[in-house]
Amino acid sequence: MPVVHRFKGHQGRPDWEDVPTYEYTQGGARGGLKKVLIGSADGAPNFSLRYYEIAPGGQSSFDHHAHDHGVYILQGRAKLIAGWEVVELEAGDVVYIGAKEEHQFINIGQQPLGFICVAPPRD
């Protein structure tokens, strides 16, 4: 039987049924929240799918770790700092960040920045 998390938000403020929201402020992150859309609670052993939202002026932590990320920008505008690279991103853009690559997302828009982040199993 599939696990369904129905969308119950609206444009600009995504939210889903049976998906709790966590503050995402560790490691230098500012103005962030996190929702685990698919993870261990859904019985998913092979990957996890998370939604992150960063308020205008906020940022994710400057991260560097052994696992990789696939990111899909749902809404807003971001500056991605990745090692010595700086890339501007908009809704619909897709990014693959390999293992051990430093990375940080900064909201450079006027609206919440929202993105989906796929990773190996973790919540």
Add this chain to the structure above:
Amino acid sequence: MPVVHRFKGHQGRPDWEDVPTYEYTQGGARGGLKKVLIGSADGAPNFSLRYYEIAPGGQSSFDHHAHDHGVYILQGRAKLIAGWEVVELEAGDVVYIGAKEEHQFINIGQQPLGFICVAPPRD
């Protein structure tokens, strides 16, 4: 250095730079196309992220396999047949389909059905 696939489509017809499009018609699928947004060509060893689009009246194959799926509906309306379950889905809905669960997506809307499908590494 991150791999970026910039969005170059428009609302209703997503498309990305440096991402080829394949017909998706095997196994009973009708009216489908597939784009691998993150996969082996991007050096991703842990997961793959694909975009599927199904034309109005079309359907994915009725599938049953050892790997699991995480699905995020980007646009359109779907009927998901999953074993004996039937679930209607809309943009923003998230579904986790476990290993060996039978599943088929049918476009029941007037617009292209588009969804992101995460899976263990495969293209």
